[in-house]
Amino acid sequence: MVEGASSGIVVASPSTEDPNYFYTWTRDAALTLRLLIDSYIHGNTGLGSLIQEYIISQARLQPVDNLSGTFASGAGLAEPKYYTNETAFEGEWGRPQRDGPALRATAMIVYSKALMAASGDNNATVRDVIWPIVSNDLNYVAQYWNQTGFDLWEEVNGSSFFTTAVQYRALVEGADLAQALGETCDGCTSQAPNALCFLQDYWNGTAVISNINLQGNYQRSGLDCNSILTSINIFDPESGCTDSTFQPCSSRALSNHKAVIDSFRGNLYTINSNLGPGEAAAVGRYAEDIYYEGNPWYICTFAAAEQLYWAVHQWNTTGSITVDNVNSDFFNDLVSNTTNGDYASDSPEFTELTTAVRDYADGFVAIAQKYTPENGALAEQYSRENGTGVSARDLTWSYASFLTMEMARNNTLPQSWGEVEANSVPNSCQASSANGTYVEPSATSFPAVAGDPSGGGSATGSAEAGATSSAAASRVRPLVRWEL
Numbered sequence: 242m243v244e245g246a247s248s249g250i251v252v253a254s255p256s257t258e259d260p261n262y263f264y265t266w267t268r269d270a271a272l273t274l275r276l277l278i279d280s281y282i283h284g285n286t287g288l289g290s291l292i293q294e295y296i297i298s299q300a301r302l303q304p305v306d307n308l309s310g311t312f313a314s315g316a317g318l319a320e321p322k323y324y325t326n327e328t329a330f331e332g333e334w335g336r337p338q339r340d341g342p343a344l345r346a347t348a349m350i351v352y353s354k355a356l357m358a359a360s361g362d363n364n365a366t367v368r369d370v371i372w373p374i375v376s377n378d379l380n381y382v383a384q385y386w387n388q389t390g391f392d393l394w395e396e397v398n399g400s401s402f403f404t405t406a407v408q409y410r411a412l413v414e415g416a417d418l419a420q421a422l423g424e425t426c427d428g429c430t431s432q433a434p435n436a437l438c439f440l441q442d443y444w445n446g447t448a449v450i451s452n453i454n455l456q457g458n459y460q461r462s463g464l465d466c467n468s469i470l471t472s473i474n475i476f477d478p479e480s481g482c483t484d485s486t487f488q489p490c491s492s493r494a495l496s497n498h499k500a501v502i503d504s505f506r507g508n509l510y511t512i513n514s515n516l517g518p519g520e521a522a523a524v525g526r527y528a529e530d531i532y533y534e535g536n537p538w539y540i541c542t543f544a545a546a547e548q549l550y551w552a553v554h555q556w557n558t559t560g561s562i563t564v565d566n567v568n569s570d571f572f573n574d575l576v577s578n579t580t581n582g583d584y585a586s587d588s589p590e591f592t593e594l595t596t597a598v599r600d601y602a603d604g605f606v607a608i609a610q611k612y613t614p615e616n617g618a619l620a621e622q623y624s625r626e627n628g629t630g631v632s633a634r635d636l637t638w639s640y641a642s643f644l645t646m647e648m649a650r651n652n653t654l655p656q657s658w659g660e661v662e663a664n665s666v667p668n669s670c671q672a673s674s675a676n677g678t679y680v681e682p683s684a685t686s687f688p689a690v691a692g693d694p695s696g697g698g699s700a701t702g703s704a705e706a707g708a709t710s711s712a713a714a715s716r717v718r719p720l721v722r723w724e725l
């Protein structure tokens with residue numbers, strides 16, 4: 242795919258200096274693959290072989306020992322990045338990063354479910370080719386979820402909200418896949434509730450404090466787009482506004498959205514000056530960021546929109562919207578004098594609020610659009626002063642985040658991961674761990690797939706939404722300009 246990279250390896254950016262991102266990050270790759278897999282499921286059939294090459298590449302990559310640890314102990318699975326020829330990177334880095342194995346497991350589980358839902362029988366393929374890889378990652382998560390590590394920004398050593406959340410999700414769907422295959426993941430079942438229990442610790446009553454248990458002195462408020470990325474990554478289209486899992490429409494996630502976006506207002510970014518509350522803004526990682534002088538990031542700006550599109554989906558499917566003490570400041574920024582209450586979908590308040598939220602979401606997209614150059618290139622960041630591209634050019638994750646936002650805007654739904662069955666928080670939290678075993682995956686190529694898992698309709702949309710057609714999915718491409 243990319244010159245200088247092995248088959249199936251996702252390169253973070255073609256930039257080889259200032260900064261050099263010509264590596265493969267487990268996180269960036271898994272998030273990108275999840276987008277491609279969702280797009281494939283919605284009818285983008287051409288992506289099948291790419292997805293399979295990715296899976297086989299990860300079978301080769303998992304056993305590579307590295308500075309995070311050995312494969313035999315599982316610890317090596319949390320190495321954040323590798324050379325694109327699949328060898329270990331041995332420079333200094335913020336390691337380990339424990340979100341990677343969870344995100345990779347999730348991507349492969351989503352694909353596995355699509356294969357198993359196809360008309361042909363692909364169970365043996367999933368069991369023999371994909372499960373051994375997924376099982377290593379799930380074992381890793383079940384064993385190490387309760388240990389501190391570096392956050393997704395590779396800077397802070399501690400517990401990271403994003404990491405705990407994606408670990409919880411992977412354990413939940415991992416348990417389901419194991420069962421469907423007649424395999425086992427005892428650690429998934431035993432540790433998922435513990436991870437969910439721990440997830441509650443990041444909530445302070447108004448916002449998510451994205452980094453806790455810090456091992457070192459970091460000057461951070463904890464308001465971080467980490468938390469908004471979390472909401473879109475553990476969104477479940479069948480769920481309601483669950484607070485415990487910070488679903489996009491949950492009171493917690495809305496209150497947090499306001500707190501995080503507000504932290505980017507004021508004098509922080511020139512391009513945000515003169516914006517009032519409730520007006521969309523350019524969004525960065527966190528206000529104290531100094532990397533490349535600290536700028537807005539495309540992934541964070543798109544995520545701010547994406548959370549809100551999914552929230553609207555959830556209100557539409559649950560048939561009501563609730564304004565309460567936790568989320569009322571969020572709503573009052575958009576529609577003043579909104580009073581607390583439950584508003585059914587046939588009420589004028591429901592229409593007014595959901596319309597305002599969708600318009601607000603469109604505002605974030607419009608800002609990213611305004612600061613995208615004519616040729617559509619998405620760098621990692623855009624300048625806080627004038628909106629021109631900053632840091633790595635053509636960041637794969639930036640494009641992926643645009644496309645997942647677009648799917649949300651079109652209500653092109655991902656599959657459920659089972660949140661509804663797994664969202665109740667145990668009464669007391671157990672800081673435990675399940676010992677894992679790690680076995681070198683043997684697959685070196687991907688067998689032919691039976692039936693057609695793409696466009697097979699395994700991802701169902703709600704009737705009122707109606708935008709889950711493959712026509713919508715076929716528009717998923719590294720799009721350069723877009724119309725609102």
Ligand code: NOJ
Nearest residue numbers: 260393394395396531532
């Ligand atoms: C510091 C940045 O903030 C971090 O996110 C990045 O990954 C590393 N430097 C390496 O480029």
Ligand code: NOJ
Nearest residue numbers: 253266268269393394395
């Ligand atoms: C720096 C970001 O902080 C990190 O999240 C990402 O994985 C790498 N760049 C590669 O894109």
